[in-house]
Amino acid sequence: MIIVMQKGAGEREINLVIEKIKTAGLDVHLSRGEERTIIGVIGDKTRVDADEIRAVAGVEKIMHVTAAYKRASRDFHPDNTVINIGPLSLGGNKVSVIAGPCAVESRDQLLDAARNVKRLGAVALRGGAFKPRTNPYSFQGLAEKGLELLAEAREATGLPVVTELMSEKDIEMVAKYADVLQIGARNMQNFILLKDAGQTGKPILLKRGMSSTLEEFLLAAEYILAQGNSQIILCERGIRTFEDYARNTLALSVVPVIKKVSHLPIIADPSHGTGRSDLVIPMSRAAIAVGADGLIVEVHPNPEKALVDGPQSLNFEQFGELMKEIKPIAKVIGREV
Ligand code: PEP
Numbered sequence: 651m652i653i654v655m656q657k658g659a660g661e662r663e664i665n666l667v668i669e670k671i672k673t674a675g676l677d678v679h680l681s682r683g684e685e686r687t688i689i690g691v692i693g694d695k696t697r698v699d700a701d702e703i704r705a706v707a708g709v710e711k712i713m714h715v716t717a718a719y720k721r722a723s724r725d726f727h728p729d730n731t732v733i734n735i736g737p738l739s740l741g742g743n744k745v746s747v748i749a750g751p752c753a754v755e756s757r758d759q760l761l762d763a764a765r766n767v768k769r770l771g772a773v774a775l776r777g778g779a780f781k782p783r784t785n786p787y788s789f790q791g792l793a794e795k796g797l798e799l800l801a802e803a804r805e806a807t808g809l810p811v812v813t814e815l816m817s818e819k820d821i822e823m824v825a826k827y828a829d830v831l832q833i834g835a836r837n838m839q840n841f842i843l844l845k846d847a848g849q850t851g852k853p854i855l856l857k858r859g860m861s862s863t864l865e866e867f868l869l870a871a872e873y874i875l876a877q878g879n880s881q882i883i884l885c886e887r888g889i890r891t892f893e894d895y896a897r898n899t900l901a902l903s904v905v906p907v908i909k910k911v912s913h914l915p916i917i918a919d920p921s922h923g924t925g926r927s928d929l930v931i932p933m934s935r936a937a938i939a940v941g942a943d944g945l946i947v948e949v950h951p952n953p954e955k956a957l958v959d960g961p962q963s964l965n966f967e968q969f970g971e972l973m974k975e976i977k978p979i980a981k982v983i984g985r986e987v
């Protein structure tokens with residue numbers, strides 16, 4: 651971190667800044683120019699509050715030399731973080747596909763979906779028991795009953811279960827049933843939820859907020875990492891743009907950037923990323939080609955009858971086609987599905 655003082659800032663202001671840095675246990679490197687003084691901060695910058703320094707009269711600007719996120723950065727942890735949960739493996743050479751319905755609707759629906767996605771090559775089952783719906787009168791999920799069905803589907807198939815945690819009040823219940831806690835796009839900056847979920851020690855699938863920058867996304871992951879939990883799966887699920895031909899714009903360029911700046915695995919969600927089943931297979935191919943560690947895809951026994959997100963859900967035949975089409979792409983870049 652570099653602090654640039656205003657032209658003509660006095661000794662009093664410079665010393666005040668130095669004092670704040672030293673109080674945080676860090677060292678300074680002073681550079682006194684003809685016109686202005688520049689203060690370099692040496693040490694763990696997470697211990698200084700940039701806003702507190704910005705508030706000192708005489709401070710012109712603060713520049714970050716290294717990223718604001720620390721534990722999430724590759725500088726901090728050069729090797730990929732690898733997450734292995736039964737057959738699900740992320741961050742290594744394998745490309746893993748998580749699939750299942752948007753919402754758990756019934757026993758028949760879930761078990762049918764679970765058996766078929768497993769048969770076709772999925773290595774984890776997704777399904778929401780708590781659904782973040784825009785309309786309060788829409789189906790909100792089966793809550794604990796849905797979690798019980800997910801546990802039954804895991805028993806029947808051996809697939810680990812990924813399910814969304816929406817509120818810290820449900821944390822014990824959801825953590826009891828889930829193998830991976832999903833934090834949805836709408837909660838990416840629910841910092842209390844991030845901290846509490848991090849403390850469970852369970853792997854966390856963190857979806858990118860629909861209007862979050864890359865830095866905000868990684869700072870959200872930093873909240874979980876700061877709890878001592880490094881089992882984080884990042885997920886690009888599309889962002890809001892001016893476009894309206896698709897539900898969201900799947901920002902796939904974030905994948906190679908994240909692979910460069912962070913050690914955490916990243917997967918893509920072409921279902922929410924497009925909102926259209928006809929775009930799910932092409933965008934899945936693209937996601938694997940740019941280096942995603944996996945996919946999370948919505949699959950329903952009968953998308954036309956789905957209670958949630960039918961238009962973006964694949965049927966079993968389409969999901970089989972997806973699995974078939976991503977295999978050669980993974981192979982070309984030296985990976986396997
Ligand atoms: C979901 O995965 O069903 C979901 C609600 O996703 P998102 O939080 O990305 O909208």
Ligand code: MN
Nearest residue numbers: 752948958959
């Ligand atoms: Mn959905």
